[in-house]
Amino acid sequence: MEKWLDPQTVAIWILVVLTVIAILAVSFVKLVRINYKRRIEHKLKESRLQLEYQQNLIESGIVVQEEERIRIAADLHDSLIGKLTILRLKNQSEYNFEHMDVLLGEAIDEARRISHDLSPPMLEFIDLHQLLEDIIAPWKKYLKLLFYTDIKTAVVFKQDLKLQIARVLQEIVTNIYKHSGASEVVINLKITNENLILIVTDNGQGFDPVKAKKGIGLKNIELRMLYLRGTYKIKSSKKGSTTIIALNHLHFSN
CATH class of the missing domain: 3.30.565.10 (Histidine kinase-like ATPase, C-terminal domain)
Structure with a gap:
């Protein structure tokens, strides 16, 4: 009988093959787990970055809203209220219909512009x-x-x-x-x-x-x-x- 046909030799080869298969299977499972873990970590990192990004946008949105309020307040104070104050002083000192009409028109235009900025009609x-x-x-x-x-x-x-x-x-x-x-x-x-x-x-x-x-x-x-x-x-x-x-x-x- 050939030596490689010996039952003991066959058993050894079967054991070696099974061992190799087991090692490959374990290695494959580990690789899959490592790959899966990396994908999860990558997704978690992306989620964290996305949350930070959205948080920054929300904070920027708050800043934008505050700046918009300041701008509108400045428009009201410097432009509209300024024109109305001049109109009042002119009315108290000397009445000039044409000049008063121009000032009133400018004040109305400013009020319309500010209103339009706040909410388009x-x-x-x-x-x-x-x-x-x-x-x-x-x-x-x-x-x-x-x-x-x-x-x-x-x-x-x-x-x-x-x-x-x-x-x-x-x-x-x-x-x-x-x-x-x-x-x-x-x-x-x-x-x-x-x-x-x-x-x-x-x-x-x-x-x-x-x-x-x-x-x-x-x-x-x-x-x-x-x-x-x-x-x-x-x-x-x-x-x-x-x-x-x-x-x-x-x-x-x-």
């Missing part, structure tokens, strides 16, 4: 593109603004979405005016059956989006887009900047 009944046109209208004194629409379907948006998009556009145009040195801004609004896309392009000097993200303005935009479950992207160069806002509007349609 007829928000429930106005279409989104009309609201955005109203939002950018005051800026036409300082910038060449071109507004184009591509509305594929008639959608009745909830007030909340219209207000948030209007605030986002307001923030973008404000940042362009304050920081970019641009003279022209092109705004494109596209609405399809499911998506809403807003693209704002300027011919300014550009900026570093990474550094800009630390500012209150972009954090305010980011906070609003997080609320709307949308996304935004900024492309910037020395020839200008482009901000792209995109979201699925089905959750915010009536």
Whole structure:
């Protein structure tokens, strides 16, 4: 009988094979557990980062709200109340109908502007593109603004979405005016059956989006887009900047 056919030798080979299989099985189980553990740790790390990120956005939102209150209070005190005080003094010292009428008109315009900033009028009944046109209208004194629409379907948006998009556009145009040195801004609004896309392009000097993200303005935009479950992207160069806002509007349609 061949030696390898010896029962004892066969038993040894079977034992070796079983041992190897057992080692491979244990190694495979350990590798699976290690991989699973790493995936869990990675997900936990992502969750922690996401929570920290959202916490920072919430804190930024609180700061933005406080700054907005301060700005509105300053508008009331420096602009509207200032004009009314001058009007009162003029009325007490010398009455000039034409001058008084001009001052009253300016005071009414200031009150209307502040009221519009707080809550756009007829928000429930106005279409989104009309609201955005109203939002950018005051800026036409300082910038060449071109507004184009591509509305594929008639959608009745909830007030909340219209207000948030209007605030986002307001923030973008404000940042362009304050920081970019641009003279022209092109705004494109596209609405399809499911998506809403807003693209704002300027011919300014550009900026570093990474550094800009630390500012209150972009954090305010980011906070609003997080609320709307949308996304935004900024492309910037020395020839200008482009901000792209995109979201699925089905959750915010009536």
